[in-house]
Amino acid sequence: MKIAMIGSGYVGLVSGACLADFGHEVVCIDKSSVKIDALKRMEMPIFEPGLEDLVAANVRAGRLSFTTELSAPVAEADVVFIAVGTPSRRGDGHADLSYVYGAAREIAMAIRGFTVVVTKSTVPVGTGDEVERIIREANPDADVVAVSNPEFLREGAAIADFKRPDRIVIGIEDERAREPMTEVYRPLFLNQSPLMFTARRTSELIKYAANAFLATKITFINEIADLCEKVGANVQDVARGIGLDNRIGSKFLNAGPGYGGSCFPKDTLALVKTGHDHGSPLRLVETTVAVNEQRKRAMARKVFAACGGDVRGKSIAILGLTFKPNTDDMREAPSLAIIQALQDGGAIVRAYDPEGMEQAGLLLEGVQYGQGPYDIAEGADALVLLTEWDAFRALDFVRLKTLMAAPVFVDLRNVYRREQIERHGFHYLSVGRPG
Ligand code: UGA
Numbered sequence: 537m538k539i540a541m542i543g544s545g546y547v548g549l550v551s552g553a554c555l556a557d558f559g560h561e562v563v564c565i566d567k568s569s570v571k572i573d574a575l576k577r578m579e580m581p582i583f584e585p586g587l588e589d590l591v592a593a594n595v596r597a598g599r600l601s602f603t604t605e606l607s608a609p610v611a612e613a614d615v616v617f618i619a620v621g622t623p624s625r626r627g628d629g630h631a632d633l634s635y636v637y638g639a640a641r642e643i644a645m646a647i648r649g650f651t652v653v654v655t656k657s658t659v660p661v662g663t664g665d666e667v668e669r670i671i672r673e674a675n676p677d678a679d680v681v682a683v684s685n686p687e688f689l690r691e692g693a694a695i696a697d698f699k700r701p702d703r704i705v706i707g708i709e710d711e712r713a714r715e716p717m718t719e720v721y722r723p724l725f726l727n728q729s730p731l732m733f734t735a736r737r738t739s740e741l742i743k744y745a746a747n748a749f750l751a752t753k754i755t756f757i758n759e760i761a762d763l764c765e766k767v768g769a770n771v772q773d774v775a776r777g778i779g780l781d782n783r784i785g786s787k788f789l790n791a792g793p794g795y796g797g798s799c800f801p802k803d804t805l806a807l808v809k810t811g812h813d814h815g816s817p818l819r820l821v822e823t824t825v826a827v828n829e830q831r832k833r834a835m836a837r838k839v840f841a842a843c844g845g846d847v848r849g850k851s852i853a854i855l856g857l858t859f860k861p862n863t864d865d866m867r868e869a870p871s872l873a874i875i876q877a878l879q880d881g882g883a884i885v886r887a888y889d890p891e892g893m894e895q896a897g898l899l900l901e902g903v904q905y906g907q908g909p910y911d912i913a914e915g916a917d918a919l920v921l922l923t924e925w926d927a928f929r930a931l932d933f934v935r936l937k938t939l940m941a942a943p944v945f946v947d948l949r950n951v952y953r954r955e956q957i958e959r960h961g962f963h964y965l966s967v968g969r970p971g
Contacts, residue, residue, distance in 0.1 A: 537561070537719055540613035542606065542639045544571055546582055546694070546798070546865075547656055547687050548619030553590045554698040556600035558723035563609035564602050575602040583864040583891045586695045610646035615716055618643075618667070619656040619687075622802075629805035631660050640667045644674035652716050654683045658743050658803055660810050664707065664736040681710040683717060684736045686743030691797065692862030699724070704731045707739020744810070747803040748821045753788045754795045755824045758831055761791035761968025771968025772950060791968045793870040793922060793948045794831035796859030801828075801868040832870050835948055836877030842946045842965045843918050848882030851941065853916035855909055856923025856949075858892035866895040871922050875900055886912040890925050910939060918944035924951050933960040 537560045541552040544566035552564040566572050571581050578595070580588050594600035603609065610616050620635035636657055643653055653671065655664055668682035684707035689697035704724065706717050714733060721731055734742070761771040771791045779786030795801070804825050811818035840847055859869040866872070869892070875885050879902060886904045889896065893905045906912035909928065913919050913936050921928055929951055937943050943962040945952075950966050957964040 537614045537716070538609075538612050539563070539720070540565060540606070540609040540616045542566075542610075542616065542618050542643070543620035543635070543657070544568075544575065544581070544602065545619065545621060546584070546691065547689070548617070549575075549580075549582070549591075550584065550587065550689060550694040550698055551617065551619060551656060551687060553587065553594055553600060554695060555720065556594035556597075557590060557699075560599065560720070562594075562600050563613075564600065565604065565606050565609060566602075567604060569604050572602045572604050583862075584694050585692065585862055590695060606642050607646040610643055610651075611648045613647075613651060615652045615654060615720055616643055616647070617654045617656050617685075622657045622659055622806075624802045624805055628809060630809045631658070631802070631806045633659065633663060633666075636663060636667065637670055640670040641674050644671040644678055644680075647671075647675070647678055647680060650679045650712070652681055652683055652713050654685045654717070655740075656685055656687050658686060658747075658799070658806075659684075659740060660744070660806060661737050661740045663740060664709075668709075681708070681713045682736070683708050683713045684739035685717070686739060688743075688746065691865055692860060700727050701729050704729055705739050705742050706731065706733050707736035707742075708733060709736050744803055744807040747800055748807050748818070748824070750788050751795050751800040751804050751828070752820060752824045754790075754792075754800075755827050755831075757789045757791050758794065758967075759827060762834075764968040764970070768970045769968075770970060774968075791950065793835045793874065793967075794828045796868040796870050798865060798867040801825075832873035833877050835870065836874045836881070838948070838965060839874075839878060839883075839918060839920055839946050840881060842944050842963060843942075846881075847878055847917075850883050850917040851915055852878050852883045852885050853906075853909075853912040853919045853940075854885060854887040854903075855889075855912075855919065855921045855928050856892075856925055857887055857889035857896045858923050861923055861925040862891075864891035864895055866892050866899055869896075869923075871896070872899060874920075874922065875903060886916065888912045889923065890927055892923075910935060913939045916940045917942045918946060920946040920948065921951060922948055924949040933957060933962060937961060 539560050539562045541548050541564045544564045552562045556562040618639045622631040625632040664682045664684045671680050764771040775789035778784050808822050857871045888906045945962045945964050947966040
């Protein structure tokens with residue numbers, strides 16, 4: 537099949553490369569010539585394990601190409617995907633759909649023959665209706681059907697998630713879209729990934745409901761972790777004990793510093809807004825948003841407590857800045873608010889992250905960046921593990937103790953066991969575990 541992918545960001549680029557790898561002929565389009573030129577030189581705009589090799593292999597095979605020009609690839613395409621950004625709109629928290637609608641207008645002028653236009657961006661309920669309306673208004677002769685096909689991939693595991701998804705959700709209003717969409721995903725049938733066809737509005741809501749549910753699940757276990765600390769219980773065992781019940785499931789029950797990233801914070805807010813707009817408030821999701829927001833400051837207070845209640849003039853070393861490992865994405869990373877609170881408390885913050893320091897440098901002021909864990913630990917009054925990169929899973933605590941001004945370790949991802957650290961004479965604080 538011939539596919540045009542509009543938007544070469546995280547979702548567009550990964551989806552485009554994977555669809556090309558399935559054997560389709562894919563053109564990835566983006567307005568940014570800087571991004572497209574870099575991609576033509578095989579320079580990835582994001583850090584995602586395996587992406588560069590996948591892109592290179594498919595470009596070599598002649599199935600994947602990049603351009604800033606939308607018209608020709610859209611005219612030729614059987615299926616056009618819209619995978620542009622839908623950031624939070626300033627002020628009201630709703631998703632900003634200007635890029636999606638802009639793409640729809642351009643598509644309208646370019647399509648030739650029957651074309652399926654698929655929204656892969658995360659978009660509020662009703663966006664598919666509007667995309668179809670915009671295209672028909674701009675080009676009354678257009679033979680087009682608009683489809684919703686949300687993407688559920690995670691950063692850092694994007695390629696595996698795309699190629700072996702738990703499900704593929706496809707929202708259609710016109711039966712003519714069923715066959716081409718089935719063709720797009722036919723290679724996945726080998727992995728027995730279920731293809732779920734539903735109505736377009738339902739499909740749009742599935743994406744938000746899934747992210748809001750996962751964000752709520754994380755927030756639930758984070759609050760249970762707080763209670764564990766008060767009553768002397770172990771949150772990891774609680775998570776295991778409840779997760780073994782298949783109705784609950786064991787995933788996304790890791791307590792930590794709160795969820796971040798480019799999706800959960802934005803999508804929960806947008807869903808809350810949709811609920812309000814339709815007179816159907818989502819009180820649970822609203823509470824999740826508020827609790828997660830407060831959590832970051834609570835994590836800073838944990839560091840204060842580890843330092844005897846005061847961090848003024850103290851040197852705090854931060855391990856990990858990105859919102860999760862295996863990405864360079866700093867969007868809504870809990871580290872941003874935690875570091876700000878530490879600096880407000882008078883701390884001198886040093887930090888190291890394997891991939892995130894460049895982006896962090898644009899967002900944080902007054903942070904000193906180091907070469908690695910031992911570099912930033914030198915002279916530190918506390919070491920705080922904020923993102924669970926593999927590189928931080930086997931730290932040499934004997935060496936750290938000789939380097940640090942005070943042997944204090946705050947493990948906000950529960951990577952270590954208490955005995956392991958205390959054996960080396962460290963004061964150890966983690967999340968939701970007795971101590
Ligand atoms: C999330 C969803 O997991 C994807 O299914 C979805 O496609 C994506 O959003 C999206 O809408 O595009 P992502 O934001 O890449 O993916 O990352 P997650 O792995 O979901 O992690 C999100 C945040 O939750 C991170 O800050 C992570 O540290 C935190 N988290 C996750 C926890 O604190 N505990 C957990 O048990 C799991």
